[in-house]
Amino acid sequence: ANKLLMTPGPTMVPERVLKAMARQPIHHRTRDFGEIFNSMNVKLQEIFGTKNYVLTFPASGTGGMEAAVANLFRPSDKVLAVSIGVFGDRFAQIAKRFGVDVDMLSYEWGRSASPEDVVARLKERKYKGILITHNETSTGVINDIKSICKSIREVDSDILIVVDAVSSAGGVPVDVDANDIDVMITASQKALMTPPGLAFISVSERAWKSIETDPVSYYWDFNAAKKGLQKSIPDTPYTPAISLIVAQNEALSMIMEEGLENVFLRHQKIAAATQAALNSLGFELFADKSDSSPLITAVKAPDGFDVSRFLSLVDRQGVVLTGGQQHLKGKIFRIGHMGYINKEFLLRAFEAIEMAMVEMGFNIEKGISLKTIDETLV
Numbered sequence: 001a002n003k004l005l006m007t008p009g010p011t012m013v014p015e016r017v018l019k020a021m022a023r024q025p026i027h028h029r030t031r032d033f034g035e036i037f038n039s040m041n042v043k044l045q046e047i048f049g050t051k052n053y054v055l056t057f058p059a060s061g062t063g064g065m066e067a068a069v070a071n072l073f074r075p076s077d078k079v080l081a082v083s084i085g086v087f088g089d090r091f092a093q094i095a096k097r098f099g100v101d102v103d104m105l106s107y108e109w110g111r112s113a114s115p116e117d118v119v120a121r122l123k124e125r126k127y128k129g130i131l132i133t134h135n136e137t138s139t140g141v142i143n144d145i146k147s148i149c150k151s152i153r154e155v156d157s158d159i160l161i162v163v164d165a166v167s168s169a170g171g172v173p174v175d176v177d178a179n180d181i182d183v184m185i186t187a188s189q190k191a192l193m194t195p196p197g198l199a200f201i202s203v204s205e206r207a208w209k210s211i212e213t214d215p216v217s218y219y220w221d222f223n224a225a226k227k228g229l230q231k232s233i234p235d236t237p238y239t240p241a242i243s244l245i246v247a248q249n250e251a252l253s254m255i256m257e258e259g260l261e262n263v264f265l266r267h268q269k270i271a272a273a274t275q276a277a278l279n280s281l282g283f284e285l286f287a288d289k290s291d292s293s294p295l296i297t298a299v300k301a302p303d304g305f306d307v308s309r310f311l312s313l314v315d316r317q318g319v320v321l322t323g324g325q326q327h328l329k330g331k332i333f334r335i336g337h338m339g340y341i342n343k344e345f346l347l348r349a350f351e352a353i354e355m356a357m358v359e360m361g362f363n364i365e366k367g368i369s370l371k372t373i374d375e376t377l378v
């Protein structure tokens, strides 16, 4: 049977999207494909909150991050990488591999970045770009991207703001144009309700000016992808992941039918219910409430709590949660609640969590978290 994925991604894919994918590939140099591709692109722009081109590459989020670095920066370019966890560190590592001169602004895991710190660093040194994670999936912390971008622009009007929105776009507002974000990257398998395999990258006018016509990479060439989008029947330079694009288009239609504001609200409500349910079972959240993510909740493992045993007991009930990464391994577990997420899924997850806790010898009031969810999510 299918397991319920309550993970940081991949997330559950609605039946309608699965069905859209279960057909023969459409040839990618045809009007049929062009119409679907165009329809997907228009909806992506709406989700990104941008009039900029949104480029599509067959890749996971990491591939999208690497593509951004390969197109924007040259060896020795100076970049400030703001890291609040695994994915902030990853972005910095990618840039270092390309020979970029990376300075770090790192925070203790579990904290969010402060606009004041960013500004202080930008005043110390002139950077070509800044790399920031919007929602740090490894710690369940969301950065206040609006305030950070606003503060950056107050001190530097031409720095390239590059945002990893892999686990946020589609679940919370990202407002690329309003926040003056130059390059924003996301991927299909989280809030966008589609299987893994597509990366989406928006590119601003400011960024296009610094993108060379001969980037070091042939396959990830942003200009080539842009040319495809400028055609009357849009296409991609090379064979795209056609079935995933068909699926993504369907998933975005579902998001638009529900209404973006409603989708954002649903994420907030589900996150609040998740947090309340965890509290009812005696768990503490890893992140401060003020910047805890509406997309994923990281939970502190109580003393002596065997996270890997817990995860396997939950898995046995057909629900997949995840543990912590790197030094948070064994210290936290994470519940993803982004994309195709609803009350029914949340109840199923907590039923499994309660069963696992009982099996582990915890003295909990059976059904308390389900009752809490029921009361919170009206």
Ligand code: PMP
Pocket: 008, 009, 060, 061, 062, 063, 087, 133, 135, 136, 137, 138, 164, 165, 166, 167, 187
């Ligand atoms: N950034 C963030 C914030 C993420 O959550 C992830 C995936 N967990 C990535 C980057 C990397 O994406 P992928 O696993 O799709 O390469």
